[in-house]
Amino acid sequence: MDFTFDESQLAFRDAVRKFLLVEAAPEYLREIWETERGRSDSLRARLADQGLTAISVPEAYGGIGGDDLDWVLIQQELGYFAIPDSLTASAYLAPWLLTQLADEGLKREWLPNIVKGHARIALGHPINPLVADARNAGLLLLAHQDEVHALTPTQVRLHPNPSIDQSRRLCKVEWTPSAATRVCEAARGARLWAGVIDRAGLAIAAQLLGLAQRMLDLGVDHAAQRKQFGKPIGAFQAVKHHLAEVAVAIEFAEPVVHRAAYALARGEAHASIHVSHARLAAGEAAWLAARKSLQVHGAMGYTWEADLQMFMKRAWALDATWGDRAFHKTRIAECLLAEGAALGPGQTFDPGAPRTVEPQRRLAHA
Amino acid sequence: MRLEYTEKQKRFRAEIRAWLAAHVPKKPLKSFDTEEGFEQHRAWEAKLHEGRWSMVTWPQELGGRGCDLIEWLIFEEEYWAAGAPLRVNQNGIFLLGPTLMEFGTEAQKKKFLPRMASGADIWAQGWSEPNAGSDMAAIRARATRVGDHYVLSGQKIWTTRAVWADWLFGLFRSDPNSQRHHGLSFLLVPLKSKGITIRPIKQLNGLTGFAEVFFDDVKVPAENLVGEEGQGWHIAMATAGFERGLMLRSPARFQKTARDLVALYQRHRERADRDPAIRDAVLKSWMGAEAYALATYRTACRLARGGQIGAEASTNKIFWSELDVLMHETAMRILGPRAELMPDAPEAGDADRWLDGFLFSLAGPIYAGTNEIQKNIIAERMLGLPRA
Numbered sequence: 039m040d041f042t043f044d045e046s047q048l049a050f051r052d053a054v055r056k057f058l059l060v061e062a063a064p065e066y067l068r069e070i071w072e073t074e075r076g077r078s079d080s081l082r083a084r085l086a087d088q089g090l091t092a093i094s095v096p097e098a099y100g101g102i103g104g105d106d107l108d109w110v111l112i113q114q115e116l117g118y119f120a121i122p123d124s125l126t127a128s129a130y131l132a133p134w135l136l137t138q139l140a141d142e143g144l145k146r147e148w149l150p151n152i153v154k155g156h157a158r159i160a161l162g163h164p165i166n167p168l169v170a171d172a173r174n175a176g177l178l179l180l181a182h183q184d185e186v187h188a189l190t191p192t193q194v195r196l197h198p199n200p201s202i203d204q205s206r207r208l209c210k211v212e213w214t215p216s217a218a219t220r221v222c223e224a225a226r227g228a229r230l231w232a233g234v235i236d237r238a239g240l241a242i243a244a245q246l247l248g249l250a251q252r253m254l255d256l257g258v259d260h261a262a263q264r265k266q267f268g269k270p271i272g273a274f275q276a277v278k279h280h281l282a283e284v285a286v287a288i289e290f291a292e293p294v295v296h297r298a299a300y301a302l303a304r305g306e307a308h309a310s311i312h313v314s315h316a317r318l319a320a321g322e323a324a325w326l327a328a329r330k331s332l333q334v335h336g337a338m339g340y341t342w343e344a345d346l347q348m349f350m351k352r353a354w355a356l357d358a359t360w361g362d363r364a365f366h367k368t369r370i371a372e373c374l375l376a377e378g379a380a381l382g383p384g385q386t387f388d389p390g391a392p393r394t395v396e397p398q399r400r401l402a403h404a
Numbered sequence: 405m406r407l408e409y410t411e412k413q414k415r416f417r418a419e420i421r422a423w424l425a426a427h428v429p430k431k432p433l434k435s436f437d438t439e440e441g442f443e444q445h446r447a448w449e450a451k452l453h454e455g456r457w458s459m460v461t462w463p464q465e466l467g468g469r470g471c472d473l474i475e476w477l478i479f480e481e482e483y484w485a486a487g488a489p490l491r492v493n494q495n496g497i498f499l500l501g502p503t504l505m506e507f508g509t510e511a512q513k514k515k516f517l518p519r520m521a522s523g524a525d526i527w528a529q530g531w532s533e534p535n536a537g538s539d540m541a542a543i544r545a546r547a548t549r550v551g552d553h554y555v556l557s558g559q560k561i562w563t564t565r566a567v568w569a570d571w572l573f574g575l576f577r578s579d580p581n582s583q584r585h586h587g588l589s590f591l592l593v594p595l596k597s598k599g600i601t602i603r604p605i606k607q608l609n610g611l612t613g614f615a616e617v618f619f620d621d622v623k624v625p626a627e628n629l630v631g632e633e634g635q636g637w638h639i640a641m642a643t644a645g646f647e648r649g650l651m652l653r654s655p656a657r658f659q660k661t662a663r664d665l666v667a668l669y670q671r672h673r674e675r676a677d678r679d680p681a682i683r684d685a686v687l688k689s690w691m692g693a694e695a696y697a698l699a700t701y702r703t704a705c706r707l708a709r710g711g712q713i714g715a716e717a718s719t720n721k722i723f724w725s726e727l728d729v730l731m732h733e734t735a736m737r738i739l740g741p742r743a744e745l746m747p748d749a750p751e752a753g754d755a756d757r758w759l760d761g762f763l764f765s766l767a768g769p770i771y772a773g774t775n776e777i778q779k780n781i782i783a784e785r786m787l788g789l790p791r792a
Contacts, residue, residue, distance in 0.1 A: 039413065039474050040406045041698070041705040107405060258787050273790040275776070278783030282722075285782050289719040293698035294691075300407050315691050370687055374666060381690065382663030383481035383656035384417070386697045387407045 039387075041293070043111065050089075051111040057088055058119040064345040070122045071204040071348075077158070077174050082123055086155025090125060094133040099149035101133070106240060110299035113241045117248025120352050122205035124158050124171035126241045131234050132159035135179055135186070138230050141221045144188060148177060161238075162211055163231055166359055172196050172209040181231055182215040186222035189213055203351035236302055236313045238360035243295045243316035247288060249353040250320070250327035254284045256346050257331035260338070271334070280330040287326050291319035301389070308390030311373045314366035321363065324353040409478070416471075417478050423455050424486040435760075436492045437611035442526075442568040445492035449523025459497060459521045461651075462505075466513075467521040473650065473704035480654035487660075495564065496520040496527035498651045500573050503643045507590075507631040516571075516592070528595065530560040530574025530617060531640065537562075538777050540575075541584040541637070545619060547576035547591055549633070552626050554578070554591060556599075556619040562771075566615040567604045569595055575636045588636035592628040599623070608763045650704065650713065652772060653724045655697035661731050661761070662693035668738055671754065676738045685734040692727040699723075715785040718778040725768030725775060732762035 061084060070078050093108055095101020109130055133152050136145050151157040160175035172178060173196055178189045195212040222230060258281055261272030271277050298312035328350040332339040339346050373379060380388055434441030452458040453467060460479050462468025491497060501520060504513055519525040536542040545558025556576055572593045579587030599622040604612035631639045669676055669686045676682045735758040736743040743759060745752040769775040783789040
């Protein structure tokens with residue numbers, strides 16, 4: 039039993055953190071927000087230099103063949119720095135999905151490009167009404183009745199939908215499924231999309247944790263500097279307690295997220311339950327952090343000028359994607375309230391019995 | 405990261421499981437806040453000690469098993485899953501025991517630890533006073549050094565199980581000219597001493613779980629001083645660290661409550677589902693208990709790698725106490741109009757011990773340092789906010 043990360047995972051996380059601290063300051067993020075594409079190729083190239091685009095690509099295609107545990111700490115950092123890039127879809131979800139497909143040509147075309155940082159790939163599934171980053175994508179992997187279809191930008195029509203989070207570039211995608219675009223049939227596709235939803239869920243949970251921590255840090259900074267009644271407002275208990283509650287929420291969400299990463303990496307039968315738990319816990323921490331940090335910031339928190347807004351908006355938006363709260367609660371309830379469910383002391387690390395609930399049934403709740 | 409138990413850990417689990425299956429009383433013991441129940445629980449401690457299960461984390465030579473924290477968590481999981489009795493000597497086991505191991509003399513360890521392990525001495529904790537609750541540094545009870553002993557005078561309050569306990573450990577002001585946390589000393593006091601008056605206080609549940617203790621020139625040998633004279637605050641803070649830290653409330657306790665709550669909800673689903681908030685609270689309870697377990701395992705693994713427990717101990721105390729209230733409030737709502745019934749009421753049915761658990765859960769955010777104090781600690785020591 040060892041619930042800690044190994045030295046190399048921690049060292050990688052530290053290096054990425056150091057890099058983002060310098061390269062992804064809030065002023066720079068604001069600049070990217072203001073651009074038409076909302077993406078920066080130079081930022082992407084530097085993320086690739088750090089090795090982030092190689093994590094999920096198998097070694098045979100030039101990557102490092104890492105797994106969900108290798109991603110989870112990095113995703114926390116991507117959240118903390120609110121990185122405006124389709125890195126999760128392009129470098130985590132897409133390579134995982136592509137690797138599972140039989141289409142060797144598709145892998146050879148895209149996997150090495152993902153490593154180089156050139157590939158922007160969008161994923162569309164009915165669990166989300168809109169597709170993120172469809173406009174910048176060179177490849178779209180779309181679901182049609184559980185099948186997986188691969189489309190080029192010329193095969194789709196895009197209708198942009200602006201989000202309050204300007205780093206999110208959302209489109210309604212119009213397209214026609216055909217035998218020519220299909221790369222995976224429905225029976226296998228259902229399992230693959232379930233895997234994508236879980237991995238997206240893990241990435242979002244980890245990002246929400248990072249966002250919560252950032253919002254807490256911004257609140258603490260403000261409370262230590264802003265003076266009223268002759269002292270820093272952070273000296274007042276009412277303010278202290280707001281921020282302490284956020285720290286508690288983060289403290290008890292983080293291990294849940296790490297547990298979920300382990301479950302996914304090892305293919306545990308109950309991995310989806312851990313992911314949903316992680317989503318709910320991290321989501322709650324992030325919403326609480328937004329609310330409390332805004333309150334501590336006072337009127338400044340309600341301005342465009344204060345950095346807090348970028349992190350709040352990202353948190354609110356992400357929390358409802360790839361499964362909203364109702365979706366995740368339903369998955370947990372189905373497991374917890376099932377006949378003979380294993381719960382209680384001593385079950386925390388039980389990998390679970392093979393799943394009995396069909397993915398399609400679960401998705402019906404979306 | 406490797407989230408599987410080793411073969412040794414699995415064998416350990418099997419061993420304690422088998423022992424508990426053979427020894428846990430079939431009929432639940434009476435509450436240890438009654439005289440009869442107290443002695444039943446003392447006898448259970450002796451039984452645990454016979455099997456060398458009373459203090460698994462203590463070293464072998466003191467009757468323990470030298471278990472690490474992961475084995476301790478496994479022990480607790482099996483203990484709670486088996487429905488074994490509450491630990492009447494938890495003040496001794498979890499607070500004074502580790503304190504004596506760190507600060508006690510060899511003679512003190514030899515004298516007190518074995519009797520603590522066997523339940524021969526049950527310990528009460530004497531910290532709070534009428535005017536020193538959250539503000540513990542306002543302690544006024546005095547210890548005056550006279551020759552080879554101390555003379556104690558003053559009053560302690562909210563002393564859990566003092567009515568039937570044998571010994572008390574507490575903080576006393578040994579320097580009459582001192583202020584706040586200076587000049588306090590940590591002393592071990594036999595509760596049968598001459599000059600001690602114990603006045604039981606009836607609790608919310610009608611039982612006398614705690615008491616006021618009056619000291620009227622009570623003589624205590626100087627050898628009962630723990631650490632140096634005047635070092636009491638430092639030692640007490642270390643004790644408070646153990647209390648808020650890992651060991652006071654193991655996750656298994658809450659996982660057991662969560663499991664029972666899910667079962668209660670399942671039995672009353674038709675009624676309960678009329679209020680959609682109940683199902684949500686049941687899910688939240690299970691998630692909270694699992695989160696607490698995961699956080700505890702993480703801390704235990706970090707400590708095994710040489711880390712230290714810091715202000716996050718305060719986050720633990722807030723988290724489990726709020727979770728406990730949530731779970732019991734939810735049970736009360738599921739039980740609806742039967743929730744108010746005492747366990748012996750003819751129509752109580754499976755209302756069982758939920759009412760008593762509910763009342764006790766409400767004490768959680770207050771004892772062992774109120775949650776407001778814990779939030780101050782988190783804000784100042786974890787987040788670095790300025791002191792008031």
